[in-house]
Amino acid sequence: QLVDTFEQINHQACYWEKEFSQHSQLWKDFHQRLKHLEEWIDKAQTAVKEKHEDYAYLIRKHKDFFQTINDEILHGFIKSGRELLHIRDKTEQKEIQLLMDTLENKWNTIICYAPVRLLRLQFERIEKIVVQELEQAENELNDELKQLERQHDTTEILRRHNERFQLNNFHPTMEIHMRDLQTFANDIRTKEQGQTLVSHENEQIDQRTIKLNNYWSNMQAKIDNVRRKLQTIPKKWQEFEEKFHHVESWMATIERSMTNTQNTDIPLEQYKAVVNKFK
Incomplete structure (x- = not known):
């Protein structure tokens, strides 16, 4: 009987040792996957919030990070957590489930927002180019008008005007930029509506797009007006010389x-x- 009792105790000890080993392994695996997931979420949140003057750099960095997403980071964590739920009491089960739900929601939010973030970066890159080009164009036109008021060589001013606005594909290039700008704005709106992420920022993008379209239209009119003025003055001088x-x-x-x-x-x-x- 003593031998039977010893064997029974030994059997139970082996059982609990095995259980303890399995539970320890489950906890270890769960915490490792938890750490890996939290690290990815931290890096992803940093990536979608990063600010930099160089939009090409941000776009490239964003694409590099989100181009290949390892879903196993999340799925492995969820699987490990579910296995752990079976061996814990109800109080711990609630805590573990809450942690799983919280991190899964963070993951899904980032995955949904990342494409929108990329579109916004692409929009803002074009927006910056358009604003710079239009501001430079306006400065050029204002300078040409000042030169004209000071009665400088009209032929030289006209040559300079044509070189800036006619010979370097300024208009076709700007048209491409404006179409790209509108395309990105539309894509952002479509993407956010599809994900029910419509925000105040999207309204701002619509307003910024309208503002730049108006700016571009006004600039085209100003370019045409200045060119006509530069072309008209030499003609008037010719008429004056003929009369003289x-x-x-x-x-x-x-x-x-x-x-x-x-x-x-x-x-x-x-x-x-x-x-x-x-x-």
Whole structure:
């Protein structure tokens, strides 16, 4: 009987040792996966919140991070947590389940927001380019008008104007930028509506897009007006020179006629003809 009791105790000891080992392994696996998931979430949150003047850098970094997402990071954690739930009491089960739900929600939120974030970065990159181009164009036009007011060489100003706005594909390039800007704005709206993420930021993007479209339209009108002015002034100068030439010719004719009236050697009839020119 003593032997049977010993074997029973030994069997129970082995059982509990095995159970303890399994439970310890489950806890260890759960915490390792928890740490891995939390690290990924921290890095992902940093990636979608990072600010930098170089949008190309942010876009490249964003793509590199989210291009390949290892779903096993989340799924392995959830699986490990569910296995752990079976061996814990109800109080611990609630705590573990809450932790699982919280981290899964964070993961899903980031996964849903990441594509929108990329679109926003692409929108803001184009927006920055458009604003810079339009501001530079406006400065150029204002400078040309100042040069014109100071009566500088109109031909040189017109050459400079055409080189800036006609010869370097300024208009086609800006049209491409404006189409890209509108495309990204539309994609952001569509993506957010599909994920029920419509926000005040999206309204701001719509307003910014409208504002830049108006800015571009006004700039096109100003470019055309300045070009017409630069083209008109040389034409007016040409007309003035032609009229001045006519006046010079008329004055020369008058001078010759006056000289002829003082010539006493010409016949009377010819003298009368000269005098009649002044009547």
